[in-house]
Amino acid sequence: MAFKERIGVLETYDRARTGPKVDETEWDQKIIYQTAKKLKEKYKLQFDRAKIIPTDTDMLDRLFQAGLEMLVSLGVYCMDTGRVIKYTEDEVLAAAAAAPYELTLGEG
Numbered sequence: 001m002a003f004k005e006r007i008g009v010l011e012t013y014d015r016a017r018t019g020p021k022v023d024e025t026e027w028d029q030k031i032i033y034q035t036a037k038k039l040k041e042k043y044k045l046q047f048d049r050a051k052i053i054p055t056d057t058d059m060l061d062r063l064f065q066a067g068l069e070m071l072v073s074l075g076v077y078c079m080d081t082g083r084v085i086k087y088t089e090d091e092v093l094a095a096a097a098a099a100p101y102e103l104t105l106g107e108g
Contacts, residue, residue: 019083027077039066
């Protein structure tokens with residue numbers, strides 16, 4: 001699978017200035033909620049409160065697909081501009097592929 005080059009800071013800034021204008025309350029209380037509810041049903045996601053981190057590989061795959069679909073369909077809300085920054089699936093997957101695999105916190 002070939003990905004296009006990752007987008008840079010200036011492109012993200014431009015998208016934050018020109019993306020769709022959305023009221024923050026509507027974004028938080030309506031758009032996010034309704035989309036998450038729809039994707040939970042679509043991907044048959046059931047959560048076990050006794051097991052916070054799922055280990056079932058099928059569930060993990062469905063969680064990833066739901067999260068990817070949510071990010072691509074909604075984008076990211078920019079509080080400073082009141083606009084939505086949209087990303088393509090290729091851009092999201094390229095960023096995920098380029099992310100570090102480990103993180104060291106503290107010394108050593």
